[in-house]
Amino acid sequence: MSRFTELFMGMLGAAPKKPEKVSDGVREIMRLKYLDKEGYIKEKLHIRSHQSTSHKWRNRRWAVLLAVNLLFVFSFWLDIQILEGALTASRFVGFHLIDLNSALHVMLAHKHIIVNLFIGTFTVFLIWVLLGGRSFCSWVCPYHLVAELTEKLHLKLVEKKWVTDHEFHRGTRTVFWVLFALLSIVTGYTIFETLSPTGILSRALIYGPGLALGWVFLLLLFEIFWSRRAWCRYVCPIGLTYGVVGTLSPLEVAYRVEHCFHEGDCRKVCLVPHVLDVTIKGRASEDHMGLGPDCTRCGLCVDACPTGALRFEVKGLAKLL
């Protein structure tokens, strides 16, 4: 199976596998890494002692997320009309922007191709092909931000052993994607939209709070007390839709095995740790690997990595420069 297919299947729920073939370059790197074991450990401890906690990417991301959502809010409240509508559909200075998942569900439920939606969906499609598909999740989705904050609470409770994290099968999200599509077709209602905390929160910010926030609150409670980041990890079809869009994206987080001590700091902070499977000792097959389409490009791993083995990259840009 090619790396591309493997990453795609991984996004749909397949468990990451050990590589069948490891490149000669990686073999050599791994050999040299452990040639001098004592030196390796010394170097590792040295880097640890000089490690500084960085929140560079997280802060940038939060700033962007807040800016985008506030732009929606102020466009209405202050009537500045720059970004009108909500995350499901909007106009940016007059240009239509239509959320891909919402457009899909509207057409499945309505059972007609709505030509008016084409330009807006295509624009959004292009944006996220360029910016990395699931970047939508971590850089724009308001639920991602609140879930990220309550996740800290969940992790604290786990640390105190008051709660345990219940993991579900990651393929559940793929099942949900299909089920919600079927529900839209069969019932003729955009059922996912009723539940989507992305839409609910976006509308609540812009048009004022309502009962629907109660549902978002319940979801957060479920994530705090039962299962870490359950909605984003196991349910949300928006994430999968944008994940598919991002399969061809040039913007990605890339991993260089050469700089890695295989200690797993990155996997601990990651929303989708299966994409970081390559950072486990013996899992990397190439010396330079993209993390694939399920990665939300949130940058938490980039911040967490003490050695710079994980970095944001634009595919092919290094070659060009």
Added chain:
Amino acid sequence: MSSPDTPSGRKAPQPGVSLEKAQKARRKFMQSVGLTAGVVGLSLLGYIPVVDARAPRLRPPGALNEPDFLSSCIKCGQCVQVCPVQAIRLGDLDDGFGVGVPYIAPRDQACDFSCDAVQCILACPTGALTYKKPEFLDTRDGAPLARLPILKAKEKDPEPTLNLKERFGVARLARPESCLAVQGKGFKGLARGAAFRGEMRYMDVDRWKPVPVREHPYERDVCDLCVTECPIKDAIAMVGFVAPDGSRRFKPVVLEQCVGCGVCEMICPAEPAAIVVEAQAVWKEGQA
């Protein structure tokens, strides 16, 4: 969401996979099934308010038939943003699948067409609100207007009509006994009191700026607010009749050009309103 704790009678785990691991995987699988069933089950609760539609919602002008409207609306609220009198609100969770779908609560704030151009339709990205319904969608008898409605405010303009082909409701004198005109009474003062927050465009005040209704007192010998304030020409008229006691009285009669905007319901000084809009209703022959 319990997992089977006895693996007896089940497929033996693959060689190399420990019993504990297989059990863990099975438990994870069962929990995932539970999660799926739970979320889908909850989502279907949205059916309840839709099926149990005691009173249908008054949708904004140009709305498709209710099922088409609920499916084609992308729940973005752009119609809310363009409305100059903020007549459009979005449905909440108690609307079930109607969450995020726009509606008008006419008693609080009716659509008075002060935008002149039904801008909510223009704003709608999906055509859930539409000037011209596509042919493949069915049209209910009595929904199309006999002719384009003339907006009283634009009557002297070269193009006095409103681009609206179907009505979104029909007004009805639901409580004639509480109608001031029927009782032979006039009206003096603020139609809805000093605390009412609704707005309306008054041509004699400002063509483009709607003002609060509470800033616009009325004085009428016989109350006819629903007729004079109706934004549409020939949609409602005062008709005389002889009361049981022999005195001459008037009552508002809704005409076929009524589009269902709800201004009459908003402005009616009786509490509750004597005249109301029946949302999504169609015109029936002989209704007047």
